Amino acid sequence: MISVELFLRLNYLAGIMLFLIGLHTMLTHANLIKKVMGMNIMETGIFLFMVSIGYAHGTLSPIIRRGGPVQGLTYTNPLLAATVLTGIVIAVSTTAYALSLIVKLYEQCGTLDVDRLEKLRS
Amino acid sequence: MIGWFGIGSLVFLVVCAIIVARTRDLLAATIVFAAYSLVMAMTWQQLRAPDVAITEAALGAGVTTLLFLLAIARTRRTEDESA
Amino acid sequence: MRQLPALLLVVAIAYLLALALTEAPAFGRLDVPARNEVMRFYVDEECEQSGIPNTVTAIIFDYRGYDTMGEATVLFTAVGAAAAVLAGHSGVLAARPMPASDDVILRMVSRMVIPFVQIFGIYVIVYGHLSPGGGFAGGTILGGSMALYLFVFGPKRTAEKLPLAWGEIADGAAAFWYVLVGLGGILLGANFLANAAAGVPLGVQGQLFSGGTIWLIGLGVGVKVAATIINLLVHLAGET
Numbered sequence: 001m002i003s004v005e006l007f008l009r010l011n012y013l014a015g016i017m018l019f020l021i022g023l024h025t026m027l028t029h030a031n032l033i034k035k036v037m038g039m040n041i042m043e044t045g046i047f048l049f050m051v052s053i054g055y056a057h058g059t060l061s062p063i064i065r066r067g068g069p070v071q072g073l074t075y076t077n078p079l080l081a082a083t084v085l086t087g088i089v090i091a092v093s094t095t096a097y098a099l100s101l102i103v104k105l106y107e108q109c110g111t112l113d114v115d116r117l118e119k120l121r122s
Numbered sequence: 123m124i125g126w127f128g129i130g131s132l133v134f135l136v137v138c139a140i141i142v143a144r145t146r147d148l149l150a151a152t153i154v155f156a157a158y159s160l161v162m163a164m165t166w167q168q169l170r171a172p173d174v175a176i177t178e179a180a181l182g183a184g185v186t187t188l189l190f191l192l193a194i195a196r197t198r199r200t201e202d203e204s205a
Numbered sequence: 206m207r208q209l210p211a212l213l214l215v216v217a218i219a220y221l222l223a224l225a226l227t228e229a230p231a232f233g234r235l236d237v238p239a240r241n242e243v244m245r246f247y248v249d250e251e252c253e254q255s256g257i258p259n260t261v262t263a264i265i266f267d268y269r270g271y272d273t274m275g276e277a278t279v280l281f282t283a284v285g286a287a288a289a290v291l292a293g294h295s296g297v298l299a300a301r302p303m304p305a306s307d308d309v310i311l312r313m314v315s316r317m318v319i320p321f322v323q324i325f326g327i328y329v330i331v332y333g334h335l336s337p338g339g340g341f342a343g344g345t346i347l348g349g350s351m352a353l354y355l356f357v358f359g360p361k362r363t364a365e366k367l368p369l370a371w372g373e374i375a376d377g378a379a380a381f382w383y384v385l386v387g388l389g390g391i392l393l394g395a396n397f398l399a400n401a402a403a404g405v406p407l408g409v410q411g412q413l414f415s416g417g418t419i420w421l422i423g424l425g426v427g428v429k430v431a432a433t434i435i436n437l438l439v440h441l442a443g444e445t
Contacts, residue, residue: 008231011169014132016222018139020215025143027211031201033148033193037155040186041139044162047178048135051171056240057233061170062260063337064252065411074235077244078251078260081171085265086276088174089341089430092181092189093283096437099193100287103441106197172337173261176329180345185434188352192441195303 011052018045030114032102036095043091047084054080131165146201152190159183255400256407257334257416265339266419266426270398274383277426280433281380288440303442305359315357322350330427334416340423344430351435360442372436379429386421 006013018041025038054077062078106112109120138158145151159182166175230237247260247268255263265273306312330343355363387398395403400417408415 005227005231009226009229010129010132011232012226012229014136016219016226017136020219020222021136021139021143023218024211024215027214028207029143029201030207031148033190033197034143034151034201037142037151037190040155041142041158044159044178044182045139047174048162048165051166051169051174052232053237053239054171055169055233056235056237059170061172061337062248063258064248064260065258075248075260076170077239078247078264079244080239081174081261082264082269084171084174085177085261085339085341086272088177088181089276090279092185093279095186096189096441097283097287097290099189100290100437100441103193103196104290112197173259173339173342176338176342177345180342180349184349185345185352185438188356188438189441192303192438196441196443 011055012049015045015049015052018042018048021045032105032112032114033099036098036102039098040091040095043087047087050080050084050087053077128165128168131161131168134161135165147199148190148194148201149199152187152194155190156183156187159186252410255416255419256410257419258411259334259337259339261337262334262339262423263416263419266422267400267416270387270422273422273426274387274398277380277383277429280429281376284376284433284436284440287437291440291443303360305362306357311357315353319350319354322353323347326350326427326431330423331413333423333427334419335411335413340426341430344427345434347427348431348434351431352438355435355438355442360439363439367435369436369439372432372439375428375432376436379425379432382425383422383429386418386425389418 022038022040022042022045025041026035029035029038056074056076059074059076062075062081064075102112105117109117111117111120135158138154138161141154142151142158145154159178162182163175163179166172166178247264251260251263251268252258255267257263326343326345326347326349328343329338329346330340333339333343351363351367354366390397390399390403390405393399393403393405398418399405400419401407405417407417414420
């Protein structure tokens with residue numbers, strides 16, 4: 001397992017580990033703000049994975065001057081960068097809305113602990 | 123990309139994520155999250171995605187950190203509620 | 206408690222992802238399935254068809270402009286929902302107002318730095334089709350400068366310099382502008398959000414006013430993202 005093949009895929013491994021760390025944080029911690037931080041770590045881990053797919057050694061970023069792509073030059077995949085760009089903005093939007101809900105919840109109930117909130121409701 | 127800088131930044135990212143998960147002080151977690159976002163922006167630039175790098179640097183290290191700071195200022199700073 | 210089922214779930218997902226990782230091609234190779242004919246089409250044909258050098262901006266605003274319109278709608282919805290949730294201070298623990306900073310160094314440096322940040326943000330928006338950046342990155346930088354003013358000088362002075370009504374009007378107007386540009390494509394006889402297919406003049410490639418509708422949409426999205434950021438932060442700061 002620990003071999004040259006794992007070393008060749010370090011970016012993917014880092015993306016997967018960030019996703020799992022974020023997932024574990026979201027599931028186990030009781031504080032709501034910590035859960036939102038875990039969600040953000042999950043999302044950035046996925047973006048790292050996606051941009052690593054689009055990269056190849058020796059390529060340039062896809063800004064192509066007039067006349068079309070120069071012969072002999074390769075470019076990275078522009079589709080994945082465009083998708084990740086959309087994803088980053090959506091992540092910030094959901095984080096902002098989640099945090100505004102959390103602030104209002106603290107004003108109404110006085111606690112941010114999920115276990116205590118469950119007891120309050122019942 | 124896989125040079126010492128690449129490997130070092132990936133290890134730094136994973137260590138920062140573990141620190142954010144384990145800290146009880148939410149303000150410290152927010153500051154470490156800003157550093158994590160900065161190194162992530164540098165990683166995007168090394169992976170030849172400059173649009174994503176500029177957007178992540180401005181949004182992650184800027185706006186998301188500010189949103190968390192405002193939320194923590196209006197609620198409580200530490201995670202445990204035994205106070 | 207919660208710990209054991211969560212740990213089991215994470216271990217199960219880790220196992221599945223590790224299995225997928227062994228099937229994945231090595232990082233950075235040139236013969237991976239991700240570099241297929243769709244990518245080759247975008248790299249080869251994008252320059253003549255949309256008329257701008259930046260491929261990522263062309264994909265966002267021209268080839269997949271409909272998805273970006275959906276994303277602008279999500280930003281709009283997030284601000285509206287946050288404003289609706291945070292309206293009124295009727296809770297048990299209503300917040301105290303956000304204090305302004307009285308540090309002299311912070312105020313002096315902010316006064317000097319904010320105009321440069323705004324110039325850079327406007328540069329990134331306007332040159333989004335020629336160099337890396339685009340509407341989203343530049344709009345975020347512009348909104349970040351206003352967020353710096355909000356944090357250093359407090360919400361009251363920010364409300365004097367930049368009333369919340371302006372931010373809301375800018376947000377809605379920019380979202381409406383996107384739809385107007387798209388309807389322009391219909392008026393010219395082609396599809397919604399059509400650029401070159403509708404006969405919009407593409408200009409000389411490499412000039413500032415090139416790309417047809419891409420430049421117009423980029424300006425609108427830049428204003429929209431900046432207005433979204435400052436609206437969200439002012440609502441969350443709690444003075445409205």
